[in-house]
Amino acid sequence: xxxxxxxxxxxxxxxxxLRLSCAASERTFGRxxxxxxxxxxxxxxxxxxxHSWSVSSTYYADSVKGRFTISRDxxxxxxxxQMNSLKPEDTAVYYCAARATITLSITRTDYNYWGxxxxxxxxx
Numbered sequence: 001x002x003x004x005x006x007x008x009x010x011x012x013x014x015x016x017x018l019r020l021s022c023a024a025s026e027r028t029f030g031r032x033x034x035x036x037x038x039x040x041x042x043x044x045x046x047x048x049x050x051h052s053w054s055v056s057s058t059y060y061a062d063s064v065k066g067r068f069t070i071s072r073d074x075x076x077x078x079x080x081x082q083m084n085s086l087k088p089e090d091t092a093v094y095y096c097a098a099r100a101t102i103t104l105s106i107t108r109t110d111y112n113y114w115g116x117x118x119x120x121x122x123x124x
Contacts (some may be wrong), residue, residue, distance in 0.1 A: 004025075005115055035047065
C-alpha cells in the first residue's frame with residue numbers, strides 16, 4: 001500500500017508561484033508513474049500533469065502547459081509540481097496520484113493511490 005502526502009499549498013495572489021510536494025511511502029517509488037490532479041468546487045477532478053517512472057517523460061494539461069512543471073526525485077521518494085504565473089482559475093484542491101506502471105496516464109481511474117490533497121487558492 002502506497003501512502004502519499006502532499007504539502008505546499010496555500011493562499012497566493014495571481015501571478016505568484018507555489019511548489020507542491022508529494023512524499024511517497026513506497027521504497028520502490030521509482031517504479032511508479034506519478035501525476036497531479038486538481039478539483040475545484042463543484043467540478044470534476046481533472047488531470048494537471050504526469051511523469052513516467054524513470055525516463056524524463058512528462059505530460060501536461062493544456063491549461064497549465066508552460067506555467068507548471070512536474071519533476072521527481074526518486075532518491076527522496078518525492079514528486080513536485082512547480083506552479084508559476086498562477087491564475088484564479090488554478091484555485092482547487094491538488095491531489096497527488098500514483099500507479100504501479102512505467103507509463104504515465106492522464107486518466108484519473110488509471111491511478112491506484114491518492115493523497116489527501118492540498119488546497120491552493122489564488123486571489124485576483
